[in-house]
Amino acid sequence: FETATGGAGPAVRIAEVAGRQDVIPIKDAVYDGDLVIADITRHSTKDRTVEQIIDELRQVAEEVNGDIVQKGDDQLIITPTGIKVSREKL
Amino acid sequence: FETATGGAGPAVRIAEVAGRQDVIPIKDAVYDGDLVIADITRHSTKDRTVEQIIDELRQVAEEVNGDIVQKGDDQLIITPTGIKVSREKL
Numbered sequence: 001f002e003t004a005t006g007g008a009g010p011a012v013r014i015a016e017v018a019g020r021q022d023v024i025p026i027k028d029a030v031y032d033g034d035l036v037i038a039d040i041t042r043h044s045t046k047d048r049t050v051e052q053i054i055d056e057l058r059q060v061a062e063e064v065n066g067d068i069v070q071k072g073d074d075q076l077i078i079t080p081t082g083i084k085v086s087r088e089k090l
Numbered sequence: 091f092e093t094a095t096g097g098a099g100p101a102v103r104i105a106e107v108a109g110r111q112d113v114i115p116i117k118d119a120v121y122d123g124d125l126v127i128a129d130i131t132r133h134s135t136k137d138r139t140v141e142q143i144i145d146e147l148r149q150v151a152e153e154v155n156g157d158i159v160q161k162g163d164d165q166l167i168i169t170p171t172g173i174k175v176s177r178e179k180l
Contacts, residue, residue, distance in 0.1 A: 009171075009172035009173045009174075010100075010173055011173065011174050011175070011176050012125070012157075012159075012167060012169060012173065012174070012175040012176065013176050013179075013180050014161065014175070014176070014179050014180065015179060015180035016179065022180075025180040026180060029180060034176075035102070035125070035173075036180065037127065037161070037167070067102075069102075071104065071127070077102060077127070079102060081099075082099035083099045083100055083101070083102065083125075084099075084101050084102070085101070085102040085104070086101050086102065086103050086104070086124075089103075089104050089105060089106065090103050090104065090105035090112075090115045090116060090119060090126065
């Protein structure tokens, strides 16, 4: 049974977020069904901007029924449709 | 069409690795089809131990046809069957 994406499962993408312009490729990846681990470069990103970025990405996660978690101060995990992040550590 | 796990997709699990004993729950999660993001607590884990841990987890990733990537100094991403980590940043 081949899934729509030709059998390839979701991929994990790694991104760096230094400003609003870095959000678009992350959104595209999540819409494409990929999982994104985004490192926020704090020194160059104002807190206010980080909040806006998180809000924008939360909307995408909700829209595709994925998930979004902030891990520590400077990392975001955004997942595509059907993949959730367990809030319980191993 | 319900997948074997009752329709729930893979979950992302977060783990902390301070020693060899922390590897077993990570292995179990990957065998269960989950993706694990593991933070290595460097100050309490000798480099030699970290290498052994990475080797052990690499074997699991290869066995299940998943993937394993070291991200920076202190993070490992281990993926289950069919999920790969893109080596190209977004």
